[in-house]
Amino acid sequence: MTEPLLQVENLSKFYPVKSGNLFGSRVMRAVDSVSFNLRRGETIAVVGESGCGKSTTARMVSGLLAPTAGSIRVNGKNIAGVKGREAFALRRQVQMVFQDPMASLNARMKVGAILEEPLIIHGHGNRAARRQRVEELMGLVGLRKEHLDRYPHQFSGGQRQRIGIARALAVEPELLVLDEPVSALDVSVQAQIINLLKDLQSKLGLSYVFIAHDLAVVKHMADHVAVMYLGRIIEQGPKAQIFDTPRHPYTQMLFSAVPQIGLGRANPDRAVKGEMPSPVNPPSGCHFHPRCAYSTDACRTTRPELADFGAQQAACIRADEIPAYATTQSAPGYKEAAAQRMKIYHEMIGSRQQAEA
Ligand code: ADP
Ligand code: MG
Numbered sequence: 001m002t003e004p005l006l007q008v009e010n011l012s013k014f015y016p017v018k019s020g021n022l023f024g025s026r027v028m029r030a031v032d033s034v035s036f037n038l039r040r041g042e043t044i045a046v047v048g049e050s051g052c053g054k055s056t057t058a059r060m061v062s063g064l065l066a067p068t069a070g071s072i073r074v075n076g077k078n079i080a081g082v083k084g085r086e087a088f089a090l091r092r093q094v095q096m097v098f099q100d101p102m103a104s105l106n107a108r109m110k111v112g113a114i115l116e117e118p119l120i121i122h123g124h125g126n127r128a129a130r131r132q133r134v135e136e137l138m139g140l141v142g143l144r145k146e147h148l149d150r151y152p153h154q155f156s157g158g159q160r161q162r163i164g165i166a167r168a169l170a171v172e173p174e175l176l177v178l179d180e181p182v183s184a185l186d187v188s189v190q191a192q193i194i195n196l197l198k199d200l201q202s203k204l205g206l207s208y209v210f211i212a213h214d215l216a217v218v219k220h221m222a223d224h225v226a227v228m229y230l231g232r233i234i235e236q237g238p239k240a241q242i243f244d245t246p247r248h249p250y251t252q253m254l255f256s257a258v259p260q261i262g263l264g265r266a267n268p269d270r271a272v273k274g275e276m277p278s279p280v281n282p283p284s285g286c287h288f289h290p291r292c293a294y295s296t297d298a299c300r301t302t303r304p305e306l307a308d309f310g311a312q313q314a315a316c317i318r319a320d321e322i323p324a325y326a327t328t329q330s331a332p333g334y335k336e337a338a339a340q341r342m343k344i345y346h347e348m349i350g351s352r353q354q355a356e357a
Contacts, residue, residue, distance in 0.1 A: 003076055004037040005207050006061070006175060011035070011070035011080075013056050017280050028280045030056045032231035033070070038224070040174070041201070043208040045222035045239075047215065047254070049276055052228040054211045058179045061209055062096040063087070074175065092122055095168035099180040101160035105152040111138075111163055112148035118170040137166040142196060158189035162196065169200070177209045182217060194220060215255065219243060227251050230279050230287040234304075237312025247314035249322060250288045286316070294318050 013031040031053040038044045046054050059065035061072055063079055071078045079090045098104035105114055115134045124130055135145040141162040152160055161181060168176055181197070182190040194217060200206060212218045218225060219239070226236040227250065235248040246252045277283055277290065286304050289295040298317060306313040316322070 002039075005040045005075065006038040006209070007071075007073040007076075008037070008061065009035045009071045009073070011057065011060060011072065012068045013053075013060060013065065014068045026280060029231045029282070030279060031060070031067075034228070034231075034233050036224075036226050036233065036236060038175075038207055038209065040207055041205050042223040043201070043210050043221055044224040044226060045210045045212050045218040046226050046228060047212055047218055048228035050213070051276060051279070053231040053279070054228060055179055057228075058096065058177045058209065058211050062094055062177045063091040064096065092171045093173050094175045094177060095171065095173040097161075097164050097168050097176055097178045097181045100184050101157070101164040102152065104164060105160060105167075107152055110149050110151055111143075111155075114152075114163065115148075115167055115170055118167060122171045124171065133170070137170055140169065140200070141166045156189075157185050158192060161185060161193055165193075165196070165200070169204070173206075175207045175209065177211070179211045180213055181210075183213055190217065197221070227254065230277065230282050232287065232315070233306065234288065234316070235312065235314040236306070237310075241310065241312045245312075247309050247312060247319045247322070248288075248316045249292045249294050249318075251314075252322075253291075294322055 011031060011034045012029070015028040015030055017026045017028045034053070034057055036044060046057060048054060056065065060067045060080070063072075067080050070080065072080045074090060074093050077090055079087065079094070082090060109117075112131075112134055115137050116130050119125070119130045119133060124133065134148065138145045138148065143159060143162055143166070147155075152163065155163065161184075164181075165176075178197070182193050185193060197208070198221070201208060208221070210218070210221050212221070222239045224236065225239050225242040226233045227242070227246075227248065228234070229250050235242065235246060235251045242251065243255060246255050277287070283290050283300075285301045286292070286295070286299045289299040292299065296318070302317055304315040304317050306315045307319065309319060
């Protein structure tokens, strides 16, 4: 087996928080010991409700934010651990595409200058060579080179995101970290950008860390899916398994409302019941236990670690007992799983009523 292109291990970002009392500061665990691998040419989608730590993870993997702990290996080299010239060279391999192209492109620079800037920074050729590369980049993302003298505001939202993608590709990275790259765009434009990203991936052999909110888009883009909850990955694995047979109750909840592409957008914030607790003061044991239909006393005290279930991994101490199938009716074994789920649920309600009586 060849080494993965990207190996993220125990990556964490903690922020000090003023607690407002005399006992000093507390810590907000925005990202808490996240690990995943990505092979060359593949896409891992990172999903979860807003505030779960997706952008913080993205910014660390792109080298824009220093981790509190953990390693980020690209081709075996830890980019979190190196400094100076070597860091500079390593970071060229990983580039980021942001959610809002208007905010991430300098409004006062012409597109030609925006695309040339990373080439200058990384010492790419002379002026003529850079100009040629900039024109090539415009073609690569489906824009006309006649438009190089325009400013960002003279383009549509979709075209601006094409410029954001071209800028990220300028220095020929191997890995793109895309933080909700289509969330700010009209639905009709989203598909064009998604298709462009898929084309570029196969043409250039790129790997993607694809941060997403929209599960219909994830279904289209991803090879692997990692689900985050309050700073931790609670389930990950190949896309088909995660969509068809999610093991973790949170993933089951999140994915039970996935619409088909074309029938509307999935919004995890609406699919999941209950409030998301604060990462400053997360629930004990399994962070998800207050919202979980299957939680027991042990879930309140035990921090669940990721455990293997075939090709997928889930961090739930009851994952063995909980039926693996999602609530999509087309999934194999749907009826049996639904019946099994109802049985467990009724047993639980029964024991809770007994406990309260
Ligand atoms: P997501 O992208 O999944 O919505 P983020 O990674 O942006 O989540 O944020 C994760 C958590 O970290 C949130 O609770 C957010 O408020 C907090 N956070 C992000 N950046 C900072 C910061 N610079 N200082 C303090 N807390 C932060
Ligand atoms: Mg975000």
